[in-house]
Amino acid sequence: MNIKEKLSIYADVLENEPMSKHTTYRIGGCVRFYIYPKNLISLMRVLHILKEEKMAYEIMGRGSNVLWSDNFFEGAVINLDRYMNESYIEPDGTIVCQAGCSIINLAVEAANHSLTGLEFATGIPGSIGGGIYMNAGAYKSDFSNILDSVMVLVDDQIVWMKKDDLMFGYRKSSFQSHPNWVILAARLKCKKGNKEEILSLMDSRRERRLASQPLDKPCAGSVFRNPESIPAWKLVDELGLRGYQIGGAQVSLKHSNFIINANGQASAKDVRELIALIQSLAKEKYDLDLITEVEHFHCE
Structure with missing residues (x-):
């Protein structure tokens, strides 16, 4: 059996798949295999097969915080969203959810x-696994504020890790320094509230996002983490770069901490060069190191 035949026993497998179909930037070259494991056993077998074949792989969610290389990736991308996306709500407000759950859908539920x-999560268009990995947040809150524990696959062992052991910080977690750990599920601790008030707050924040963010264009959300001294968007404005464009990548006129794929033809190289320019000028003029929120995959 060839590799695809082995993988197809356990998963839906797409071959030579453009990553531009799977990132909100609508950017990315082809990967050898794009894989949707059907359950936990399938995921573990897929990982074993890829290791046996000495094939590199990445585990990715909904591609909402990702800049993927323009080049062909002779490896695999594993996506948990299609099948590993169940959630359960317990009477005390605990939510147990698999890594592939949509953050927005779970917030509505x-x-x-x-x-x-x-x-806070109603405008984050990613998956639970990705949200925990990045400790995604908004409106002065993030996943670490409601997280109890995370189910993780580590060296073929499934363990529950407590939040306090995972070194969460501003857009940081232990998962970023342990790429071999696979987030499988999480326990979130919510509290009872007033349904009408919760939905009203979500609606008002949705309207605010639509008014202030370029959600009609392919993008990956905020590009830079906020330095302590100044919001990233304000720094980009002070650098005079609102609307600045390299190739098809443009600093959004609507929100200058967003870089958009302005014409649908932007390359990862265009975005990288624009990010590098902003970082260089921020360092030169203000001695500030701008750190990206957007994750770069296989970008030289």
């Missing part, structure tokens, strides 16, 4: 059960 705590 929590609101419909009169649970408060996930309102």
Whole structure:
């Protein structure tokens, strides 16, 4: 059997798949295999097969915080969103959710059960696994504020890790320094609240996002983490770069901490060069090191 035949026993497998179909930037070259494991056993077998074949792989969510290389990747991308996306709500407000769950859908589900705590996440278009990996957040809250523990696959062992052992910080977690750890599920601790108030807050924040962010263009959300001294968007404005463009990549006129794929033809190289220019000028003029929120995959 060839590699694809082995993998196809356990997963849906796409071959020579453009990553531009799987990132919100609509950017990225082809990968050898794009894989949707059907369950936990399938995921473990897929990982074993890839290791046996000495094939590199990445585990990715909904591609909402990703800049993927323009080049062909002779490896695999594993996506948990299609099948490993179940969630359960316990009477005390605990939500147990698999890594492939949509953050937005889960926030809505929590609101419909009169649970408060996930309102900050209603505009984050990623998966639970990706949100925990990056400790995604908004409105002065993030996943670490409601997280109890994470189910992780480590060296073929499934373990529950407590939040306090995972070194969460501003857009940081232990997972970023342990790429071999696979987030499988999480326990989130929400509280009982007023359903109408929760939904009203979510609606108002949705309207605010639509008014202030370029969500009609391919992008990956905020590009830079905020330095302590100044919001990243304001720094980019002070550098005079709002609207600046390299190739098809443009600093958004609507929100200058967003870089958009302005014409649908931007390359990862265009975005990288624009990011590098902003970082260089921020360092030169203000001695500030701008750190990206966007994850770079196989970008030289």
